[in-house]
Amino acid sequence: MPAAGLPIDTTIEIVTPENITFHYQLAGPFRRLPAYVIDVCLQALLLVGVALLAAALAIGIGAASWAIWLLAQFLLSWFYGGLCEAYWNGQTPGKRLMGIRVLAANGRPVNAYQAVLRNILRVVDTGPLISAEVLGGPPVPLIPTFAIGLVAMACNRRFQRLGDLVTHTIVVVEDRPWLPGMAPIEDPRAVELAEYLPPDLRVSRSMARALSHYAERRRFLSPARRREIARHLAQPLLTRFDLPDNTSYDLLLCAMYHRLFIADHGDVAP
Amino acid sequence: MHLDRTFIAIRERGLFDTLDLSLQVCRLHAWPLLGALALGAVPFALLNYLLTDWILPGDLDLAAAEEVSAVVLRFAWTMLLLVTLEAPLAAVCVTAYLGQAMFLEAPRLREVVGDLGRCLPQVFWCQLVGRGVFLGLLLAVLIPRDSLYSGQEVFLALLCLAALVRRLTAPFLNEILVLEKAPLRAGRTLTVTAGQRSRLLHGAGAGSIMNLGLVAAVVAALLTLSAFGASLCLRGMLLENWSWDVPLFRVGVPLSLWLTVLFLSVARFLAYLDLRIRHEGWEVELRMRAEGMRLAEEGP
8 A cells, every 4th residue: 555545646746845735647657658659750750851861962972971860860869858858848749749748856847967867768768678689680689678667667656767766857747637616506496405404504524525526526427326426425414404305315415515615605606 | 444545546537547557556456466366367377378288389499490480479379369368257356356455455365255256157157158258268179280270260369359349348347247246137126237237337438448448459469568578588688598489488478468467457447447437426426425424423
């Protein structure tokens, strides 16, 4: 079980030195994989472009065009990710398309040193490399398995591969969570029923949270399912408030929500 | 037991988030999950070993053999078909374990098996007969050993394809039978049967289930290749042996496939929870039930 009995999740909380708490959703290997594939495809396209350019230049500058291509290949394979992340605030084109971003582990933007180093260390995460011998080639480790990166990401809570662990970086999802406002209670009978509830109505924090959650989600549920769900809490409440047994369970919970979150807060919708 | 205190944070998740979370669950519950998988998978692994022994016999020298790639591919392909067919039935203990672990801190495997025992006949009937595991094993037994290709192998492949399509449209059969304990027949009561429940659940999220299935297939292929590659690498580095040989395939291929089955079973369980949260407000129900129980404990 995770530390402090907290449920397992893919979100983390980062407290800045200014004592501000940020919640981030972490990007694990499966969310990062499509971004990586996009970047690899883009690198391949760039290499093809440079190769065509080098071929065109070969007429004029001869063998030097080969050097241009080799230099481009070297720069793209080692510095494409690092430079993109350094200049685009932790994003490569693939990461931007997939809505993920590299951050320092303390929540600050990633710096150039971190961006470049974590990308250079990617070569370790692609290992162990299988020798080309297995395919009848020379004894050179060539075929990536990505097992080191996968195991490293699986072994820590923040999905950090070795490059991330060395440079203290994390990859997070940029999605902004949808924060619901006050859930609207359209049924006027709920407002009427709220008046029949005890005037000194007080509920525990967990029940207030449960009611708020119910009011927020009920509009996505069918009436039968609402009744089924609301029954668990509404039945003991009917007994406690001495209300008739045929009171609608859904209506009762809506009335309580209205009373606790809208009426008692003086925030009544027109 | 507190119904609103679960070991996994209950909220709506996307497809990739579900897969990433599966990795966390596999890490934190690695040993019990491996134990639960072993309960179902070891008998099938032994059976598969016997059924495929003739394709890749232990005394075959791959370095000297002709048509090495054809023999190895035939072995890997047959093993893939068998494991694919058997996976849901073999992973039924994993589903039962995860179901109990949701609310209990550390369920014992003995308790899990005890709880599973009651619904095991239904599971066997639906998976072994309904989803073609028995027929698949029978076809594997009947493959003629003297020809390179046979009709039985084609039928086995078609059966596997049909099972995959069925699984793609209704993947949560284990969860319905083991966790919801839906009966196969309603009898005289008004109980919802497994079939009705399956139509209700899978009909609600047909699109997302299809997406999950397709992504899971890609992930399964990548994970299996990665695990097999890593085992090949480890052996190469430790034993300085980079050649193809029979033990590598006899152990490496099924091991990689079963590890992938474990991961996908966890992912399927989490996808099932997500579907219930999205379409049935399951997380709201848990909170309502927990609050109702607290009220009942407090008294009037």
